[in-house]
Amino acid sequence: MSTDTGTHVRSALPGADADPGDPRRPWCAGALLAGFAAAGVLTSADVRVAERLGELTGEDDPTVHLAAALAVRAVRAGSVCVDLADAPTLAAEGSGDEPDAPPPDVALPWPDLVEWTAAVRRSPMLADGVDGPADRPVRWVDGRVYLDRYWRDEQVVRRDVDARLVGLLDVDDAALRAAVHARFGGPQDSRQRLAAATAALSRLTVLTGGPGTGKTTTVARLVAVLRDVAGPGLRVALAAPTGKAAARLQEAVNAELARLAGETADAAAPLTASTVHRLLGWRPSSTRFAHDRTHRLPHDVVVLDEASMVSLPLLARVLDALRPDARLVLVGDPDQLASVEVGAVLGDLVARPPARRMLPARLAAVLPGDVPGGSPADVRDAAALHGGVVRLVVPHRFGHDLGALADAVRRGDGDSTLALLRAGGPHASLVEPAGVTPADDEVPGLRLDVGSTGALVTAAARAGDAAGALEALNAHRLLLAHRRGPAGVRRWAALAERWVAEATGDHEHGPWPVGRPLLVTANDRTTGLSNGDTGVIVSDGAGGVVAAFGEPRAVRLVRPHRLPAVEPVHAMTVHRAQGSQFTGVTVLLPPASSPLLTRELLYTAVTRAREHVRVVGSADAVRAAVERPVRRASGLRFAR
């Protein structure tokens, strides 16, 4: 394709006559990219990176620059790569990264796909295909364009996962069968038995399931099974992406292990769980972890919970650090929101067409009758066993209505979702505002919940009852999709703070008001607090205050002057709430046109609630959410 494409299309470009001072318009950009930037598809940074790569590699074709800029944009939006054929559709949907900017409503001068692909493949900027040169900054593989570092991370995951699925570990069938039945004896435990046997036999297990299907319980009992078959000296690491999720995992797994130990009089050593970063040996002054391919983790088993939140680069680092003969158990709900960073690896591993392996046959030999069969879903689940994927399907915790609601959202069934929400009842309700976003006086129930939760938290905090304050903090949480704007965290957190002050009659304004809920926004080694941890300021009983974090049964106290970056947490994004649950949840939806409004967002929000979820949003917004699954491009779902 000739390099004059840019000039040729200039007069037709959206925004070509727009204000030259518009900050979205990159300085010095060629006409083609400037047009995409003016339309809001690319940012100045996307354009600058692409043009700089062009300078460094001697590439001046603007269509190649466009492909590279779209690969940078894709990463910003959480994709690993961009599929050029799909790029026009994705651009028309707007960017989840900049949800407040409307999607472009102008026709963009997309290059002809065949010519574009040819230009990209012969470019000195790009490596062509899997076997292309290793020193190019961008790579094209089967229509997908990657920034090379993400391609390399994807290859690490692909190769390691494939290697882990080859061959089975040496475990005695009869001993395994006995151990599994001893730990999972119930008639409904079939999938949990399969999960434990898979973890014993395979170096990769992917344990999935909706909320309350017994994933954490399975992890604990699976560890007991592994100790039974491999000996009590087994070195087990538990990890999760956030400190809060790690604390919950540790508490739940040890409680179940202690219960099992009581049953069998075994002495079970308690396990500790850490964040994934801490497990790998995160060092603030280095871009590398202490554990990597040259200095592997010592563990025989690594269990990674909330794996839907793990990014592609982080999973690649875990796989790098794991001994090849160690077992990896990934646990999570692939229907939830993916990592805030790049990739949706759990979903990709579940959706991947697995090569045919020995595992299902061996599972059938160890656990005859437990391998699923019958319904189409069972047949799909049986096929997924080739990839080490076990899906738990029996809900053990959820109230029936909440479970049905979560399931309708997961299935993309807008009619049922709306019907269940409108039916109301003790578990779910819908508040439909008159306008696009609700006015404060349209949500009296929310105001009551926020006020009463704040009053409970403040009363416990004033009494110096840290555990009680942390417990009360989980009574209700307001969740939103956006940070800014009329349906954003900023506006609603300020409102919630006012409602709490009104409910408690407390207008204390000092830097650390007693009862203020806190969200940690940075990792901090000295206090051990992690980004995403939540806590509350409580009285220390001696006229001072202290910040309480952790679970009510394992409270950690930190003096305010030692706190890392924190912010008040009267409301938070749905993303931030992942890994936590609350008795009641209110989710306030953005307008139907928001690109952040997705099925995964609503599903994640609904499944944060233990007893009641209130959805605030128009019927259009609910439908838009349910009917729009997140699309994150990645090559992991394909054969290469």
Ligand SMILES: Nc1ncnc2c1ncn2[C@@H]1O[C@H](COP(=O)(O)OP(=O)(O)OP(=O)(O)O)[C@@H](O)[C@H]1O
């Ligand atoms: N096989 C089982 N039989 C009976 N009850 C079970 C079984 N497995 C788990 N449970 C119970 O179901 C409830 C939910 O289990 P668990 O917390 O393990 O689910 P989960 O999938 O980890 O949930 P979440 O994703 O919400 O953390 C717990 O009370 C647990 O004791």
